[in-house]
Amino acid sequence: MRELHVSEIENTVARLLVEANKVLPPDLCARIADAGRGEEAPLPKKIMETLCENLDAARELDVPICQDTGMAVLFIDVGQDVHLVGGDFAEAVNRGVAKGYTEGLLRKSVVRDPLRRVNTGDNTPAVLHTRIVPGDRVHIVAAPKGFGSENMSQLRMFTPSAAPQDLMDFVVQVVRDAGGNPCPPMVVGVGFGGDFEQCAFLAKKALCRACSERNPDPYYADMEAQLLARINALGIGPQGFGGKTTALYVNIETAPTHIAGLPVAVNIGCHVTRHAEATL
Numbered sequence: 540m541r542e543l544h545v546s547e548i549e550n551t552v553a554r555l556l557v558e559a560n561k562v563l564p565p566d567l568c569a570r571i572a573d574a575g576r577g578e579e580a581p582l583p584k585k586i587m588e589t590l591c592e593n594l595d596a597a598r599e600l601d602v603p604i605c606q607d608t609g610m611a612v613l614f615i616d617v618g619q620d621v622h623l624v625g626g627d628f629a630e631a632v633n634r635g636v637a638k639g640y641t642e643g644l645l646r647k648s649v650v651r652d653p654l655r656r657v658n659t660g661d662n663t664p665a666v667l668h669t670r671i672v673p674g675d676r677v678h679i680v681a682a683p684k685g686f687g688s689e690n691m692s693q694l695r696m697f698t699p700s701a702a703p704q705d706l707m708d709f710v711v712q713v714v715r716d717a718g719g720n721p722c723p724p725m726v727v728g729v730g731f732g733g734d735f736e737q738c739a740f741l742a743k744k745a746l747c748r749a750c751s752e753r754n755p756d757p758y759y760a761d762m763e764a765q766l767l768a769r770i771n772a773l774g775i776g777p778q779g780f781g782g783k784t785t786a787l788y789v790n791i792e793t794a795p796t797h798i799a800g801l802p803v804a805v806n807i808g809c810h811v812t813r814h815a816e817a818t819l
Contacts, residue, residue: 541675542622543819545631548615548677551817552635552665555681556611557643559815560603566751567726567787568594571810574724574784583782587724590777590810605811608645609683611636611665614744618674629667637661648686668740682747682814688721688807694739697801706731706803707766713805714770714786719779724787726750726808727770733794735802742806745790747814754791763789 563571571594575587597604613632617623625631640647640662649663650656672678693713697706710729717725730741753760766789776782787810796802 540620540622541618542624543677544625545623545628546625547819548623548628548679549631549635549638551679551819552611552613552632552681553639553642555679555815555817556636556639556683557645559681559683559813560605560608560643560645561601562598562815563594563604563811563813564749564815566749567812570750570787571724574787578777578782578784580782582780583777583784586777586780586782587784603645604813605685605809606646607648607685607687608640608662609685609813610649610689611640611662612668612682612684612743613665614668614680614682614747616670616672616678618676619671620673620675621677628669632665632667633663636663636665668744677819678816679819680747680814680816682743684743684813685809685811688717688725688809688812691717691721691807692742692805694735694742694802694804696735697803699799699801701801703762706801707762707769709803710766710789710805711769711773713807714775715773717807718775721807722809722811723775723779724777724784724810726810726812727766727786727789728806728808729766729789729791730802730804730806731791731793732796733802734797734800737794738802738804739806741792741794742804745792746806746808746812748790748792750788750790756793759791759793763791766791 578584728745730738
């Protein structure tokens with residue numbers, strides 16, 4: 540049994556949220572640059588170049604990439620052979636969120652109640668997804684999520700009679716409905732299966748998979764490629780001004796589901812689909 544003080548979780552959460560808001564994963568930065576070089580019309584090409592300049596400026600000036608520094612989403616896998624000491628786990632996570640957003644000078648965007656909208660003042664509480672897994676390590680993925688893109692996400696409960704084409708049509712329609720609102724080029728996370736809430740979780744988790752990693756199942760990897768081609772054929776383009784790059788990549792995650800159902804969720808991320816991770 541390995542002991543881990545919750546202060547390490549607190550400090551790591553704080554660090555990752557600041558890092559994620561200031562520096563995108565290298566593979567995503569490279570994908571944005573490659574997409575810009577692939578644009579032919581002057582306006583979308585210039586927009587993509589400006590997005591790259593913004594990423595460089597955020598890194599060099601040590602400032603957030605986007606003014607919406609997001610709601611803190613944390614995926615934390617806790618090894619079953621880890622003994623957490625020094626306090627409450629969830630409280631430590633939220634102290635980390637508060638520390639990161641306060642000391643990192645990140646915008647605080649969370650309200651305590653969805654209808655009586657008073658700001659919590661420190662961007663807590665986090666949306667916390669925790670799993671108990673084998674081993675004696677704690678793996679943390681921090682994914683601050685902006686709501687310009689989050690608001691464009693959709694979920695639909697299909698019946699098992701739906702064909703794969705129906706599901707893909709739905710995903711493409713969600714992107715078409717979103718248009719330029721989520722600051723494209725966007726990242727599209729798709730969840731198939733599970734139940735109502737699990738398919739939404741899968742879609743959010745899909746946004747955290749590297750853009751260079753395709754679904755390990757060739758069937759779904761091919762569907763990802765088909766969806767990306769269809770979405771980019773929409774012509775929405777960078778920031779909605781037209782062009783070849785409406786989406787940078789599409790990631791699909793799946794789970795077993797009930798014989799009577801086929802849930803599908805689409806979680807939209809903007810080009811600033813942020814995530815950072817660490818293992819303790």
